[in-house]
Amino acid sequence: MVETTLKSTTLKSAPSSDPEVASIRRSAGRADHGAEPRSSAGATSVLARPAPINILIVDDEPRNLAVLEAILEGPRYRLVHAGSAEQALLALLVDEFAVLILDIRMPGVSGLELAQIIKERKKTANVPIIFLTAYYNDDKHAIEGYDAGAVDYLLKPVNPAILRSKVGMFAELHRKQRAVEEANRALLAEVLSRRHAEEQLRELNDTLEQRVADRTALLHASTQRLRAIYDGTFEFMWLLAPDGSLLEANRSALEFARCDLTSVAGRPFWDTPWFKFTPGAGDTVREAAARAAAGETQRFEMQLHGPASEARTIDISFRPLHDERGRVILIVPAGLDITSRVLAEQATNRLAAVVESSDDAILSKDLNGIIATFNQAAEQLFGYKAEEVIGKPVTVLFPVDRQHEGPELLARIRRGERIHHFETVRRCKDGTLLDISLTISPIKDAQGKIIGASKIARDITQRKLAEAKIHESERRFREMIAELPAAVFTVDGEGRLTHYNRAGLDLAGRIPLETDRWCIGWRLYNVDGSALPHEESHMAVAIKTGVSLQGAEMVIERPDGARKLVTSYPTVMRDEKERIVGGLNILFDITERKRNEERITLLLNEVDHRSKNILSVVQAIAKQTAISTPDEFLKRFSTRLQTLAASHDLLVRSRWQGVEMSDLMHAQLAHFAPLIGNRIRLDGPSFQLSASAAQTLGMIVHELATNAAKYGALSNDSGQVDVCWHAPTDVFTITWTERGGPSVVMPNRRGFGSIVVKTMAESSFDGDVDLDFTPAGLRWRATCPAANVLDKSAHWSDNTIGSTGCQR
Amino acid sequence: MSVRVLVVEDEFMIALDISQQLTDAGCEIVGPAKSVTKALGLIAESGCDVAVLDVNLGGETSELIAQKLQEVGKPFIILSGYSTEEQPPWFNGATVLRKPPPAADLLAAVRGCVATAS
Numbered sequence: 001m002v003e004t005t006l007k008s009t010t011l012k013s014a015p016s017s018d019p020e021v022a023s024i025r026r027s028a029g030r031a032d033h034g035a036e037p038r039s040s041a042g043a044t045s046v047l048a049r050p051a052p053i054n055i056l057i058v059d060d061e062p063r064n065l066a067v068l069e070a071i072l073e074g075p076r077y078r079l080v081h082a083g084s085a086e087q088a089l090l091a092l093l094v095d096e097f098a099v100l101i102l103d104i105r106m107p108g109v110s111g112l113e114l115a116q117i118i119k120e121r122k123k124t125a126n127v128p129i130i131f132l133t134a135y136y137n138d139d140k141h142a143i144e145g146y147d148a149g150a151v152d153y154l155l156k157p158v159n160p161a162i163l164r165s166k167v168g169m170f171a172e173l174h175r176k177q178r179a180v181e182e183a184n185r186a187l188l189a190e191v192l193s194r195r196h197a198e199e200q201l202r203e204l205n206d207t208l209e210q211r212v213a214d215r216t217a218l219l220h221a222s223t224q225r226l227r228a229i230y231d232g233t234f235e236f237m238w239l240l241a242p243d244g245s246l247l248e249a250n251r252s253a254l255e256f257a258r259c260d261l262t263s264v265a266g267r268p269f270w271d272t273p274w275f276k277f278t279p280g281a282g283d284t285v286r287e288a289a290a291r292a293a294a295g296e297t298q299r300f301e302m303q304l305h306g307p308a309s310e311a312r313t314i315d316i317s318f319r320p321l322h323d324e325r326g327r328v329i330l331i332v333p334a335g336l337d338i339t340s341r342v343l344a345e346q347a348t349n350r351l352a353a354v355v356e357s358s359d360d361a362i363l364s365k366d367l368n369g370i371i372a373t374f375n376q377a378a379e380q381l382f383g384y385k386a387e388e389v390i391g392k393p394v395t396v397l398f399p400v401d402r403q404h405e406g407p408e409l410l411a412r413i414r415r416g417e418r419i420h421h422f423e424t425v426r427r428c429k430d431g432t433l434l435d436i437s438l439t440i441s442p443i444k445d446a447q448g449k450i451i452g453a454s455k456i457a458r459d460i461t462q463r464k465l466a467e468a469k470i471h472e473s474e475r476r477f478r479e480m481i482a483e484l485p486a487a488v489f490t491v492d493g494e495g496r497l498t499h500y501n502r503a504g505l506d507l508a509g510r511i512p513l514e515t516d517r518w519c520i521g522w523r524l525y526n527v528d529g530s531a532l533p534h535e536e537s538h539m540a541v542a543i544k545t546g547v548s549l550q551g552a553e554m555v556i557e558r559p560d561g562a563r564k565l566v567t568s569y570p571t572v573m574r575d576e577k578e579r580i581v582g583g584l585n586i587l588f589d590i591t592e593r594k595r596n597e598e599r600i601t602l603l604l605n606e607v608d609h610r611s612k613n614i615l616s617v618v619q620a621i622a623k624q625t626a627i628s629t630p631d632e633f634l635k636r637f638s639t640r641l642q643t644l645a646a647s648h649d650l651l652v653r654s655r656w657q658g659v660e661m662s663d664l665m666h667a668q669l670a671h672f673a674p675l676i677g678n679r680i681r682l683d684g685p686s687f688q689l690s691a692s693a694a695q696t697l698g699m700i701v702h703e704l705a706t707n708a709a710k711y712g713a714l715s716n717d718s719g720q721v722d723v724c725w726h727a728p729t730d731v732f733t734i735t736w737t738e739r740g741g742p743s744v745v746m747p748n749r750r751g752f753g754s755i756v757v758k759t760m761a762e763s764s765f766d767g768d769v770d771l772d773f774t775p776a777g778l779r780w781r782a783t784c785p786a787a788n789v790l791d792k793s794a795h796w797s798d799n800t801i802g803s804t805g806c807q808r
Numbered sequence: 809m810s811v812r813v814l815v816v817e818d819e820f821m822i823a824l825d826i827s828q829q830l831t832d833a834g835c836e837i838v839g840p841a842k843s844v845t846k847a848l849g850l851i852a853e854s855g856c857d858v859a860v861l862d863v864n865l866g867g868e869t870s871e872l873i874a875q876k877l878q879e880v881g882k883p884f885i886i887l888s889g890y891s892t893e894e895q896p897p898w899f900n901g902a903t904v905l906r907k908p909p910p911a912a913d914l915l916a917a918v919r920g921c922v923a924t925a926s
Contacts, residue, residue, distance in 0.1 A: 608889060611889075612890075613907060615907065616889075616907045618908075620825035620908075763823070
């Protein structure tokens, strides 16, 4: 019983949440129950070697006790003595007795009263009592004794054999009863134990369904969680059968390929939309799947193109999944889109390459001023190798007197300041000091925390030299422009005048205003005289169209009203990036040249006109020259042409500006040159004849002289001719007077000569002409307004007027 | 009745020559005039049927004469020493003869004008 309880306790206290384990214990417990015979075996061993039977002897007489002891002495019995009823009750409390031998007559509580007490007690009610007495040997006492519960009633002196027999019987009875009780107890324990086990089993059966439901729910939740992770991850996940056919793909993977699982499930993995847009990818994947099927885990990066052909870089792995026997039952490919990381790495690499190849010295330092990177240009600038300075404080580059700059700059960097073009001095490895310009920027980590600074150092000694060079070349350029005889001005991209030279100011006749745009001229016109707005002038057009012009013409009006015709050569100026930044215009004043050209054109026309006129005159002279004989005609005609030619010579010599009177006379009387001054007297003031008057007068003088030589004063050896002219007021008079010649006869025919000297003279001079054939000699006199014969450009010259009197 | 031809030419010899040619052909000469003023005076005083105008009258042109002739509805012939093809507007489509003009051309031009006018 105790053992069963103990087992049950063990069962109950088995601390396991695993129902399987619990069931195993339970079955183990059942097995233990099956092994219960151990307790029966124990009972068997009790029977084999019986425990002594307790016998209580109650007697107030020690002699009686000794007698009874002597009778019952032996190993079968343990005799317990009680001298009184109290002692007997005490013994009964302590031990269990097979039989009680009770003396009736005892002081105090008698044997009969004790028997009644014993029978009233439940525990002892069934203990057989044998009364023993020497005094009450009658039936009345015997009945009283039986009533009190005695099983027997023996009288003293007792027959030892009967007593031994009776006690032996009761002892045997007790032993059997004990064995039965023992067996009953064992049976009961077994029954109880089984009942308990059944109860537990029932209880377990009752909760099993709930547990299965709970477990299923738990499993479902766990699967859901896994599924959520599976579908929620950005990673692409697939499950493949060992032959490489697709079983599962998670949401990320399906979204990448823009397909659904049903359309791809069962297809060979390498023949799915993930790989079909990327040449070669299918082969790679087929091989990877085959190796995974053989148990090998692989991981590599590959380029994949989605349906929209966007290239992604995928970090992909293939893992085999084994069963307990080590066979590959699944292949699990998983991929992570690392495009942005790859791009970032590329960008970082590129940036690093840029920094390394930069012509600017670039170094970086941490917040303690320790150099972390040092590029090639920095090596060249400072003379240190990168490995010499990396890990050293940046102050190794500081001259002694600038060490204080380190902490100051670091403090500014820590505050997140950017430092632009900080001009300072740094020291090279060889001790040379450099003028440099520093640009320092904080370096931040991904969380935006400042972790250091980058420094770009530029050697500005070179820049300063270059600047000086630029200034010098600019100065030379300006000087050169200033010296140019042509007008030059420059404008910026918006047309503001940025520079102009002296010749420009001279041409424009003004100093340009702030508000002027595109040209230094005050007002501009096209060559045809129409107004030309400044914003449409050549420079503006060139800059707006980006095309330089060559020699376009326009007119610039100065504030004083003078207009200048110019050709302009606007040139577009660009910066190194070919952006238009302004322009330069060179203006040439071609007003004079143009005027000359016009004059030449005019002159050519005039020459044209005059030569045609002369030809016409020649034609007319030829017609008018009377034909006597061919020889005579030729002679007369040629001398008349010579007359024209002589006058013409004079006109050409004077540039057609008129002919001095005396020069004309000398030229026309050249045949008579030796006579001039003696037989031919020329008298008159200096007088500038107009071109046409000179031509006409030349012909008249020729005809008069020819006539004189043929018929008149010059036909003999003594005749004289006076040629006088004067113009005292605005009337011009010229006279030809012959004397001393042969007697003059009025010609009967009016020939070419008389037409010339009379009609032509009147007509040409618009004056009066008198021709008198007096016997003393021919007299010719012409009077006309001086203006008709005077060269208009000539001035009166009065110094010789009237110096000699003339015959009228 | 003979044709009255106004001759305007500042060069006497040419005027003489033209006049003689026209006279020989039976024309009556008005002028010759060697200036604008004189020519306009002659047109006003005696009129003409047709005129022969030299372009350049030594400092002035025959433009005003041509205008006057158009006003009075008389045709004219231009005599020009210039070789240019360009003709000022006041020529108004008149026959232009180059100097020196062949006699035949001059007479043909005058006859043409007269025929058109009548």
